[in-house]
Amino acid sequence: AFGRVSEFVMLGETDGSGWPLMPWARVDAYAAMADAHARGGLPALVALIPLREREANLGVDGVASMAITTWLLPESMPHLRVPPLLGRYPADPDGDARLAREIAIGERVWAARFGRRPDVLGRAVTLDGEAAVIVGVMPAAFQFHRRSEVWAAWSRRELLADPAGEVHIVGRLAPGATLDDVFDQVHPIMSAVALARTPVDTTWRMHGERGPFGAAALVPPMLAKLVLGTMTLVLMAACLNLTTLFLARARRRTGEHATRFALGAGRAGVLRYQLTEVCLIVLAGGALAVGLAWWLTGSIQEALATVLPPWVALHLDGRSIAVALAALALALALVAIPVVRLAGRLDLARLLTHAGVIGRAPKHGRGASALIASQVAVVLILAAATAPIAVSALKLAPVRSGVDDDRVVRVDVNLAGGRYAADSAQDAFAVQALARLVADQRVASAARVGRFRGWRVSGEVSSDSVYVDTRPGPLPWRTTYRTGELVISPEYFEVVGLSTTAGTNFPAGLRAEDEKVAVLSAEVARRFWPGAQAVGHRFRRGLTGPWVRVIGVVEDEIGIYEDWGGTTVEPHQHIYLSAAQAAPQPMTLYVRARQAATPALLEHVRRTVAGVDAAQPVTHVRVLADLFRRKRVERKWLAIVLGSGALVTMLLAMTGVVGLVSYYTAVRLPELALRVALGAPTRAVVWLVARGTLQSVGVGVVVGALFFGFAQRFVERFAYETSVFAPAVLGGIVLLVLVVAAMALVGPLRRVRRIAPQELLRID
Numbered sequence: 001a002f003g004r005v006s007e008f009v010m011l012g013e014t015d016g017s018g019w020p021l022m023p024w025a026r027v028d029a030y031a032a033m034a035d036a037h038a039r040g041g042l043p044a045l046v047a048l049i050p051l052r053e054r055e056a057n058l059g060v061d062g063v064a065s066m067a068i069t070t071w072l073l074p075e076s077m078p079h080l081r082v083p084p085l086l087g088r089y090p091a092d093p094d095g096d097a098r099l100a101r102e103i104a105i106g107e108r109v110w111a112a113r114f115g116r117r118p119d120v121l122g123r124a125v126t127l128d129g130e131a132a133v134i135v136g137v138m139p140a141a142f143q144f145h146r147r148s149e150v151w152a153a154w155s156r157r158e159l160l161a162d163p164a165g166e167v168h169i170v171g172r173l174a175p176g177a178t179l180d181d182v183f184d185q186v187h188p189i190m191s192a193v194a195l196a197r198t199p200v201d202t203t204w205r206m207h208g209e210r211g212p213f214g215a216a217a218l219v220p221p222m223l224a225k226l227v228l229g230t231m232t233l234v235l236m237a238a239c240l241n242l243t244t245l246f247l248a249r250a251r252r253r254t255g256e257h258a259t260r261f262a263l264g265a266g267r268a269g270v271l272r273y274q275l276t277e278v279c280l281i282v283l284a285g286g287a288l289a290v291g292l293a294w295w296l297t298g299s300i301q302e303a304l305a306t307v308l309p310p311w312v313a314l315h316l317d318g319r320s321i322a323v324a325l326a327a328l329a330l331a332l333a334l335v336a337i338p339v340v341r342l343a344g345r346l347d348l349a350r351l352l353t354h355a356g357v358i359g360r361a362p363k364h365g366r367g368a369s370a371l372i373a374s375q376v377a378v379v380l381i382l383a384a385a386t387a388p389i390a391v392s393a394l395k396l397a398p399v400r401s402g403v404d405d406d407r408v409v410r411v412d413v414n415l416a417g418g419r420y421a422a423d424s425a426q427d428a429f430a431v432q433a434l435a436r437l438v439a440d441q442r443v444a445s446a447a448r449v450g451r452f453r454g455w456r457v458s459g460e461v462s463s464d465s466v467y468v469d470t471r472p473g474p475l476p477w478r479t480t481y482r483t484g485e486l487v488i489s490p491e492y493f494e495v496v497g498l499s500t501t502a503g504t505n506f507p508a509g510l511r512a513e514d515e516k517v518a519v520l521s522a523e524v525a526r527r528f529w530p531g532a533q534a535v536g537h538r539f540r541r542g543l544t545g546p547w548v549r550v551i552g553v554v555e556d557e558i559g560i561y562e563d564w565g566g567t568t569v570e571p572h573q574h575i576y577l578s579a580a581q582a583a584p585q586p587m588t589l590y591v592r593a594r595q596a597a598t599p600a601l602l603e604h605v606r607r608t609v610a611g612v613d614a615a616q617p618v619t620h621v622r623v624l625a626d627l628f629r630r631k632r633v634e635r636k637w638l639a640i641v642l643g644s645g646a647l648v649t650m651l652l653a654m655t656g657v658v659g660l661v662s663y664y665t666a667v668r669l670p671e672l673a674l675r676v677a678l679g680a681p682t683r684a685v686v687w688l689v690a691r692g693t694l695q696s697v698g699v700g701v702v703v704g705a706l707f708f709g710f711a712q713r714f715v716e717r718f719a720y721e722t723s724v725f726a727p728a729v730l731g732g733i734v735l736l737v738l739v740v741a742a743m744a745l746v747g748p749l750r751r752v753r754r755i756a757p758q759e760l761l762r763i764d
Contacts, residue, residue, distance in 0.1 A: 009045075009182050011169040011190075028163040029193045033186065042185050044177035049076040049170040050159060057416045057617060058105075058150055059126035060113055066414045066619045067109065068147060069127070071154035079172050080142070086110075087121045087136035090153035103127060104136035104151040127152060128416035129615065234382075234649050239330055241375065241652040246278060275336060282332050290321070369696040375652070376700025376737055377707065382646035383733045384708045385715050390639040392567060392720035399569050402558040404497035405624035406596050407444075411609050412620040413587040420616075423456060423583045430579075430587065433612045434489075437591055440608070442601055444592045447492040450584020452485030452577060455546065456512040468528050469538045469547075479527050482561070483573040487584035492576070493519075493554055495592040496624070503535040503552030510580040517578065519552040523571035548577075560628075567720040590624075597623045650740055658744045686749055697741045701734070 011033070012025055030050050037048050049072070056069040077089040090102035105120070114120045123134045127150065138151055159167070171182060413429075420426050430448045437446040465474035466483065486492075490506045493499075501522060510517070518539075525534035538547045556571030591605055606621045672685050 007173050009171045009173060009179055011171055011182075011186055024166045024168050025190070026163065026193075027160060027165045027167055028196075029190055030167055030169050031160060031163070032189050032193050033169065036185075036189050041189075042171075042182075044174055044181035044185050045171040046174050047076065047079040047172045049073070049079055049172065050167045051076070051170065052154070052165075052167050053148060055414050055416075055619070056128050056150065056152075057126070057414055057615070058109070059129070059615065060123075062615075064126070064615045064617050065113075066617045067149040069150040069152055070148040071152050071158075073156060073159065074153050077151075082139065082142045084136035085139050086118065087134075090135055090151065093153050093155045093158075100124065100131040100133040101127060102135045102153050103132050104138050105134055106138055106142070106149040106151070107140040108147075109149045110137045129419055234652075235330075238652055241655055242282070278336060279332065286325075369692065369699070372693065372696035373700035373703060375649075376697050376740070377704035379646070379650050379740060380701055380704030380733060380737055381708050382649050383736050384704070386639065386643050386646045387733060388715060388719045388722040390643055391722045392718060393636050393639040395721050396560070396567075396569070399560070400558065401624070401628040402498075402556055402571075403624065404592070405628055407593045408496055408624040409591040409593065409597050409602060409605055410620070410622050410624055410627065411589040411591065411605055411618060413589070413609060413616055414619050415587045415616050426583075426587060427579075429612055429616075430489075430589070433589060433609050436608050436612065437589070437605065440604065442594055442604070444594045445491050445495050446589060446591045447495045448489040448579055448584060449492060449588045449590050450487045450579075450586060452487050452582055453585040454583060455516070456581060456583055465542050466528075467540050467543070470529065470532075475528065480573075483524060483527075483575060485575045485577050485582070487577045487579050487582045489579045492590065495590045496557070497592075498554045498557070501553050501555060502533065503550070505552060506578040506580070507551075510578050512581050514581070516546050516548040516581055517551045518548045519554055519576040520550055521572060521574040521576070522553055522556045524573050524575055525550070525553045527573065567718055569720065650736070658747065682753055686753060689749060690745055693741065693745055697737065701737055 011029075027050075030048070033042065034048055034050075036042050037045060042048075052071045054069060054071075055066050057064045058067040058069075072090075074090055074092045084104060085107060087104070090104055093101050103125075105114075110116055110120060114123070120134055120137065125132050125134060132152070136151075142148075142151075171186075173179075173182065413433075415426055415429060420429065434446045434448065437443050466480045467474055490508070493505060500519075502525075503519070505519065506517065520528070520534055528534060528539060529537055534550045534553055536550065538549050540547045554576070557574065558569060559572045561568050561570060589609065593601055602621050602623070606618050610616075610618045672689070675685055675688075676682065
């Protein structure tokens with residue numbers, strides 16, 4: 001992503017169970033580390049680089065669009081060792097009384113909005129409504145965990161203004177320093193910060209999160225890991241299959257090449273002839289594969305549009321070509337090894353042996369057995385990974401969200417700039433937008449929704465511990481770790497179609513100064529007060545948080561969750577707070593259509609909301625059903641990708657095994673015919689041929705099972721109500737392997753059963 005990835009480490013926080021969160025820490029933790037670094041207390045780090053990534057509005061010629069922006073201290077950027085493509089790094093906004101904030105735009109923005117014109121430097125724009133000037137263009141590869149499009153100068157005063165704010169902290173390692181050194185030096189500092197925080201009842205703790213920036217902060221999701229593993233196994237199977245086919249081909253042509261050698265062609269000439277043939281075939285196949293991949297990339301990007309994050313773009317780049325070249329080199333090496341070995345054994349005696357006239361014909365060699373076992377192991381691993389995920393995809397297909405999600409449209413607006421810094425300004429925007437939306441006859445109702453950022457009067461609640469009025473201590477972490485607040489307007493339950501099962505909705509005329517009230521989802525009510533009515537009870541966040549009285553309970557919304565214990569379908573644990581008492585962030589509107597939402601309605605909703613303030617871009621307009629289907633679509637595509645890989649691998653393995661068994665059966669026909677002529681039963685001859693193949697298959701099954709045992713944790717996360725080691729699944733996989741082996745043996749065994757003594761006189 002930048003510089004040498006191995007030189008950087010990400011420092012972050014973990015929750016009370018030790019589970020790492022996104023690699024961020026609070027500003028107070030950075031301030032403590034920066035102070036220690038300035039005093040020489042962090043010798044393992046050359047520099048501390050705080051940054052913040054968020055969505056901002058970039059205005060060009062009066063047209064605003066959302067751009068993912070990274071805010072950096074100007075003195076930090078040189079430490080990342082990536083020079084700008086054009087211009088320079090942004091300078092400190094506090095220096096020299098500058099009239100506009102200096103920013104650097106990403107290469108993609110430069111191409112999309114400025115046509116790569118070099119006169120972009122010095123161009124006046126706006127960033128979140130604030131005057132800004134472009135002073136540089138950064139390369140597209142200069143990224144952190146999001147695909148940033150703008151790099152803005154951040155002053156130390158702005159950074160330290162909000163001690164409870166969140167920042168990413170990247171550390172550049174000193175020469176010779178290890179990650180353990182960083183951890184040992186950072187851990188006491190962050191632990192001291194945690195102890196100094198209030199309230200003291202928090203269930204969270206802090207420590208340095210070890211690992212190179214590229215590995216710890218940019219770890220691919222499990223979905224990407226599984227796909228990468230699948231492609232690796234398919235590539236392995238293809239290379240093994242290629243080796244198998246060329247080995248059989250080279251052995252079959254040993255007589256021809258031995259004759260060439262005997263007639264004076266020379267061993268080097270014969271070897272050059274064979275290797276040239278191998279190279280041409282492999283390179284032609286590789287070129288065709290790269291061309292097809294280039295052509296298919298656009299289609300795959302479109303098909304996965306609902307699965308991939310919006311900043312992820314699929315395209316073939318230098319790394320893709322490097323992987324392709326590495327695969328070609330591996331294939332060439334695997335194929336060249338048996339060719340070189342066979343070329344070193346060329347003589348007339350081997351020619352006659354190959355013809356079955358002198359000596360013993362080759363039997364199932366160790367190389368052939370290893371190839372068969374390897375291909376069966378690859379088939380077993382992919383089949384074992386595919387089966388539970390495919391079953392999970394089928395079981396997730398009928399799952400529904402519990403709300404009328406096909407009639408509800410979600411609209412996200414990126415309100416930014418000083419104009420909307422106050423809650424009252426955002427409230428006014430929401431009121432005007434909702435009034436315009438419900439004026440349309442196609443819209444039944446609309447509501448405002450957002451995440452909880454703090455009470456309008458008493459400020460932010462900083463603890464994650466939950467207390468209820470029926471017990472003295474906080475609720476166990478396992479009871480509350482998925483509980484979250486949604487700030488809503490009273491129309492929300494009508495919009496999404498949730499009914500109140502107890503109590504009432506938020507009353508009209510509720511004020512910020514009134515007693516804090518909440519409506520709970522049924523799941524939260526059951527967890528907070530098991531076996532009792534929740535209405536009338538109170539709860540609070542932390543010892544210093546205000547008490548909140550429960551005035552109602554509504555039906556559950558269903559969510560799909562993934563963790564190391566597997567995929568689960570369970571109710572969302574929502575605490576609903578009133579927008580009159582808590583300020584929702586960011587600006588999100590829910591719109592209920594009178595009928596199923598159509599593309600025309602989505603466009604109307606977008607234009608209506610954008611008409612309130614054209615300078616505030618509408619970033620997303622989506623049907624809730626599409627958002628809920630995302631997890632199911634992920635599972636569907638994962639099953640398709642893994643299933644396709646398993647199918648291709650099975651075909652490759654079957655082809656390779658059939659080729660090997662057929663070849664070795666063919667070269668042993670004289671020996672087998674002699675056995676028949678001497679009175680050996682046909683059944684015994686058939687078993688003699690099948691035994692070697694079945695032994696290799698057995699070894700492959702054992703090896704595949706061992707390797708899958710190590711990889712099962714990746715698969716379990718995507719398994720829904722399906723055990724990875726379920727008897728039915730394992731039985732089906734073993735049956736699949738046996739079918740592959742049986743199909744590989746059908747042709748050769750039929751030939752053996754029809755063998756005749758006349759085969760002794762046959763010379764291939």
